[in-house]
Amino acid sequence: MLGTPDLEDFLTLANRDPVANVFALYRARTTSLEPRWLGGEMWGRFDNGRLVAACHVGANLVPIGCDVDDARAFAERALTRSRTCTTIVGPHEPVRAFWNAVAGTWGRPRDTRWMQPHLVISEDPQIAGDPLVRRTDRNDLSLVYPACVAMYSEEVGVSPEAGGTTDLYRARVTQLMTRGWSFARFEGGKLIFKAEVACATAEVAQIQGVWVPPERRGEGLAVRGMASVVRLVRKEIAPTVSLYVNEWNQPARRAYRRVGFKETQRFSTIMF
Template identity: 65%
Template sequence: MLTTRQGIRPLNAGDLGAFLDLTARDPVVNVFAEYRARTTNLEPRWLGGEIWGRWDGGDLVAACHVGANLVPIEAGEDDARAFGERARDRVRTVSTLVGKQPAVRPLWETIGDTWGTPREERWEQPHLEQQLQSLVDPDPFVRRTTRADMEILYPACVAMYTEEVGISPETGGGRDLYRARVLQLISRGWSFARIEDGEVVFKAEVACATPTAAQVQGVWVPEHRRGEGLAARGMAAVCDIIRNDIAPRVSLYVNDWNAPARRAYERAGFLETARFSTIMF
């Protein structure tokens, strides 16, 4: 049996095949990790951090993404605690700890007393996948955004982020970086919106995608237009576009207390497939 700290080392390009085999155990839940691996080839300079692997008898049994986000991957309780003990030795550089709840909880229990008080803990976040036919018709006015939409779209992105995360993405001089991220999503064809009379009334983005799955983020309707069904019809349209052009399976995760969003996703054909937790600093 492995003891904590045993068998853990940073992965590199030579480990890519083994890592993709690991993420393939649950390719929808692991879409972020697989996307990061495919786009960086596990090179630290492109990762902006590391991915730690835990090995047993030559087999990669679990991993942990260590960058802006700390994400346990296919980690059981013992794996999570082992990654936590390794993380305790580091100065905290991550802003978010996120992943499946059964791994996040022991990981946080191991490192929490050394990493300081988090800004927020969200323990109950249903991970959803569109598995049923939508109960509503896709919104025909939802489309991919273009660079010409940027000045209309950007304020909506800031409003969504601020409402969801609790701080503005422009805090601390982050405006240029966040604008660049929004433009990047537009350029990839991963940004979608319904725009009426110069106002975004629904928007969503693909956060990451692999040949198997895409994860949606940033779903938002302005407060004065909520309750009209824009989110459900908009998500039905976004899922159709994603399935046709990006990936065959669509997922997201949502806060348990966000009842209106959960109803909208249910109407768009989403079912819970796992439970996530997020700790934000």
Template identity: 65%
Template sequence: MLSTRHGVRVLGPTDLAAFLDLTGRDPVVNVFADYRARTTNLEPRWLGGEVWGRFRDGELVAACHLGANLVMVEATDEDARVFAERALTRRRSVSTIYGLQAPVRAFWDVVATGWGRPREARWCQPHLEIAGEPAVAPDPRVRRTTRDDLDVLFPACVAMHTEEVGVPPDQGGGADLYRTRVSQLISLGWSFARFEDDRVVFKAEVAYASPHAAQVQGVWVPPDLRGQGLAAAGMAAVVEQVRRDIAPVVSLYVNGYNTPARAAYARVGFRETATFATIMF
């Protein structure tokens, strides 16, 4: 049922076409929501949460994915505030809020006092895209990983996640769940790495993909090997393989303060198209 005040309701399978039209307004920025819709059909039991839609004159104009991740789609600041007011009627269940900086900030301004202090807020995360050939030579030793690689790859994934997020993904009994996620990405053909002497020297994964775009995450080089060009050449190889086999545009977002990573992506040919923000609990 529509909220009589704000025109907001929970979306379901009958809304899928309208929702995909909405994500299609910027299919690269909205790749997470597009992927989630296509893989769950907007069925709450598969979403593990809900997707809210805001309607104006019968047309879906904005949406909010509310699961482990809270991500808004084509939301203005006003839409974000409306979603936030609705979110305040329930206990916080999300672990991360992320997306375009402006609506994330507008949402947070409303829920901040009710949802508690976040563990960290990253307000400047350039969103990058590449839709052509990489500008540097791809590393020919970067390849798709296989299940045989899992025992070597998993510690590198844990190290990357701990360094990036600040919390080990395998703590508190989470090791099996995280290992399952790494295995899933391998099975999908979304995990890429270069190995030397049973050691990962570069790795990256596709986190989400649609017919329009793929979003890369987990880019990592061991600390003692950084500054040698492994990241740029490795990402060039990932871009080449992803554009060939998965989606025509490759995207990612990076912390604004991570100057070496931003320089590596620029060398590959990524261009900045937006600014994201992430709030972590």
């Protein structure tokens, strides 16, 4: 298990692909790999004393800098303990290799999403944004929170309030708003577009939770809204913006292409 003394070596490893590894870099820099702050563990694999791969093991299990052999090695270690993660997510090949090694023991997942396009933009969009998209604040919580619950339930297939986790999820939504990582457009006292930054470094910000109410879809709100979000994020948070999207979500993929996002690789997500 890695700890604070391994931080610099870990950052060197993860910075080989700072876009794909933005979650891991963000977690490492905000926790210094201290387990009590990490809310889990960071495993490392070494070759002649050099850190060559890592794996974040918490609510999210995320391979970092892994090839197929690294992923299998981490899977062998994972099989020595009970499953604690609710999601396995990361680049497709190591996620697939990890899952193939643990599937017989960890049981049937609730959902698998194997070929999610990972998208990146490092310049301002060439299309006009929505001038009414802005950062949200605590005064917007009564409109933002229900939209976050609706988006999560639609995307993940289960409510984030299930199992008595309402307070925890509300705290997460509020935290993003406090950080200036929550963006929305309101019209007539209703939220009609939203998106958040899930994690960020000085170089990269990853977007999550892009959502338009079902009755307002097809009007171009997501395209113009995301164009504004990208500009705001690039100006004030990080110069490169990334996200990943379900392969089957063609409307979202078309919207991101219009904004200027380009596919760089494929991610996979396994949910329990």
